[in-house]
Amino acid sequence: MTFQFERELGGLKEKLLIMAGHAEAGVMQGIKALMDRDDALARRVAAADAVVDQLEIEIDELAIQLLSKAPLATDLRLITVTMKISHDLERVSDESTTIARRCLELSMEPPLKPYVDIPRMAGMASVMLKDALDAFVNRDTAKARAIIPRDKEVDLLNKQMHRELSSFMVENPKNISRCLNLMVISKCLERVADHATNVAEEVVFLYEGRDIRHGGQAAAANGDGRV
Amino acid sequence: MTFQFERELGGLKEKLLIMAGHAEAGVMQGIKALMDRDDALARRVAAADAVVDQLEIEIDELAIQLLSKAPLATDLRLITVTMKISHDLERVSDESTTIARRCLELSMEPPLKPYVDIPRMAGMASVMLKDALDAFVNRDTAKARAIIPRDKEVDLLNKQMHRELSSFMVENPKNISRCLNLMVISKCLERVADHATNVAEEVVFLYEGRDIRHGGQAAAANGDGRV
Numbered sequence: 001m002t003f004q005f006e007r008e009l010g011g012l013k014e015k016l017l018i019m020a021g022h023a024e025a026g027v028m029q030g031i032k033a034l035m036d037r038d039d040a041l042a043r044r045v046a047a048a049d050a051v052v053d054q055l056e057i058e059i060d061e062l063a064i065q066l067l068s069k070a071p072l073a074t075d076l077r078l079i080t081v082t083m084k085i086s087h088d089l090e091r092v093s094d095e096s097t098t099i100a101r102r103c104l105e106l107s108m109e110p111p112l113k114p115y116v117d118i119p120r121m122a123g124m125a126s127v128m129l130k131d132a133l134d135a136f137v138n139r140d141t142a143k144a145r146a147i148i149p150r151d152k153e154v155d156l157l158n159k160q161m162h163r164e165l166s167s168f169m170v171e172n173p174k175n176i177s178r179c180l181n182l183m184v185i186s187k188c189l190e191r192v193a194d195h196a197t198n199v200a201e202e203v204v205f206l207y208e209g210r211d212i213r214h215g216g217q218a219a220a221a222n223g224d225g226r227v
Numbered sequence: 228m229t230f231q232f233e234r235e236l237g238g239l240k241e242k243l244l245i246m247a248g249h250a251e252a253g254v255m256q257g258i259k260a261l262m263d264r265d266d267a268l269a270r271r272v273a274a275a276d277a278v279v280d281q282l283e284i285e286i287d288e289l290a291i292q293l294l295s296k297a298p299l300a301t302d303l304r305l306i307t308v309t310m311k312i313s314h315d316l317e318r319v320s321d322e323s324t325t326i327a328r329r330c331l332e333l334s335m336e337p338p339l340k341p342y343v344d345i346p347r348m349a350g351m352a353s354v355m356l357k358d359a360l361d362a363f364v365n366r367d368t369a370k371a372r373a374i375i376p377r378d379k380e381v382d383l384l385n386k387q388m389h390r391e392l393s394s395f396m397v398e399n400p401k402n403i404s405r406c407l408n409l410m411v412i413s414k415c416l417e418r419v420a421d422h423a424t425n426v427a428e429e430v431v432f433l434y435e436g437r438d439i440r441h442g443g444q445a446a447a448a449n450g451d452g453r454v
Contacts, residue, residue: 053441060307060438067294067303076294080287080310087314166403173397180393183407211287214280 005069009078012062013137016082016089019055020133022048023089024126026096027192031122034103034185035115042107045100052093059086081206085136088195088202092129095188095195102181102188112168112178121157121189124150128196135203147200148212154193161186232296236305239289240364243309243316246282247360249275250316251353253323254419258349261330261412262342269334272327279320286313308433312363315422315429319356322415322422329408329415339395339405348384348416351377355423362430374427375439381420388413 026045033042063083070076128147135144165179165186201213253272260269290310297303355374362371392406392413428440 050441057438057440064300064303064307067307068297068300070295073291073295076291080291080294080307083307084314087311166407169396169403170400173400176393176396176403180410211284213284214277 002071005066005071005075008062008066008069009075012059012066012079012082015055015059015062016086017133017137019052019059019086019089020129022052022055023092023096024129024133026052026093027099027122027126027129027189030096030099030103031119031189033100034106035119037103037107037111039104039107042100042103046097049093049097052090056086056090059083077206077209081202084202085199088198092192092195095191099185099188102185106178106181109178112175112182117157117161117164118182118185118189121154121161121186121193124154124157125189125192125196128154128193129199132196132199132203135200136206139207141204141207144200144203145212148197151193151197154190158186158190229298232293232298232302235289235293235296236302239286239293239306239309242282242286242289243313244360244364246279246286246313246316247356249279249282250319250323251356251360253279253320254326254349254353254356254416257323257326257330258346258416260327261333262346264330264334264338266331266334269327269330273324276320276324279317283313283317286310304433304436308429311429312426315425319419319422322418326412326415329412333405333408336405339402339409344384344388344391345409345412345416348381348388348413348420351381351384352416352419352423355381355420356426359423359426359430362427363433366434368431368434371427371430372439375424378420378424381417385413385417 026048029041030045032038033045060083063079063086066079067076070079128150131143131147135141135147162183165183168175169179198213201211204210204212253275256268257272259265260272287310290306290313293306294303297306355377358370358374362368362374389410392410395402396406425440428438431437431439
């Protein structure tokens with residue numbers, strides 16, 4: 001690997017980590033805006049999505065340039081995985097934007113009830129995302145694999161939220177619009193966890209060369225019994 | 228370009244078109260299952276998702292092999308775009324699976340009302356997807372660009388469905404679970420249209436070298452005023 005190529009590859013990874021920082025902050029700030037009923041913050045979260053969009057475009061451009069110069073198969077894998085992770089981060093930022101927009105709608109009515117499971121889901125999804133990026137940086141596939149089963153916990157919380165909000169709707173039609181907004185926010189957090197899981201699977205593929213997406217055979221072949 | 232490489236690249240495109248055929252069929256059959264209250268068909272649609280998942284993995288493997296042999300920058304672009312389109316098609320198939328699952332839940336209650344807008348949305352989204360793939364095959368960027376504004380029409384129909392279903396929920400709490408299922412199906416179709424739009428944007432990028440995602444400057448630069 002030439003020094004020049006190595007430096008450019010480092011630049012690509014650095015840009016991805018900057019993007020990851022924005023995407024992670026978006027989720028947490030979106031939920032903060034919800035908890036604090038802070039419309040100004042919700043608007044800032046929605047506006048910040050453009051920065052992440054732009055980073056995705058820049059990462060793709062840089063990645064395609066680097067592909068033509070990549071000397072090794074492992075470099076090709078790193079570059080294509082970077083493009084995929086970048087796409088997941090862009091979608092995380094879209095979820096934050098949706099959360100922020102639903103916050104603004106929720107602010108127009110009194111609060112439905114104190115939120116307990118939503119900040120819990122947000123915390124879980126954010127930690128999954130952070131861990132997936134840490135696993136990418138530290139080439140830690142054990143950490144990446146440990147993320148995957150946590151996706152199910154977030155799915156369960158989302159289903160529980162859905163049931164609880166459905167019963168609030170049945171109790172009183174006045175709750176319906178707020179419940180629908182909260183269902184969307186809960187689903188957004190579930191999707192953030194999905195994206196974190198995608199990133200984790202990409203990290204395993206990158207460093208182990210095994211494609212463990214879609215619960216494939218390669219996933220069953222890992223020894224720790226968690227996937 | 229060597230003959231061998233050219234043949235392999237042809238194989239990659241062919242696999243993508245097979246995948247596209249499955250993804251398109253999934254959407255239409257999912258909606259047919261809904262309209263006909265055909266649970267057996269809904270179960271087949273959900274089961275068929277595994278075929279599309281497997282094709283995504285095969286396309287990625289083949290694409291990464293080809294990247295290391297690609298002699299030209301345009302080949303690199305074709306290969307990375309193929310990977311992206313494949314990912315969108317995999318997500319389309321996920322949407323069909325969700326539609327099929329919601330059909331099965333809807334079958335457990337009497338029909339809410341005759342469906343009018345849902346088959347209309349399904350038709351629009353499927354044609355967008357078909358046109359985007361045709362544009363890919365025929366290198367027809369004008370056709371690809373013409374798809375992009377149609378996404379807004381599907382978005383509007385989804386919003387209209389959401390309003391209509393919300394008011395049914397307010398009218399009678401007995402409608403709530405059916406309305407929630409139909410809201411999810413409507414949202415799935417809206418997402419299929421989003422994926423078709425992504426494919427169209429990828430086709431423009433592939434053949435014009437312009438990144439028109441996220442309504443970027445390059446999008447504004449096209450002369451037809453439609454994007």
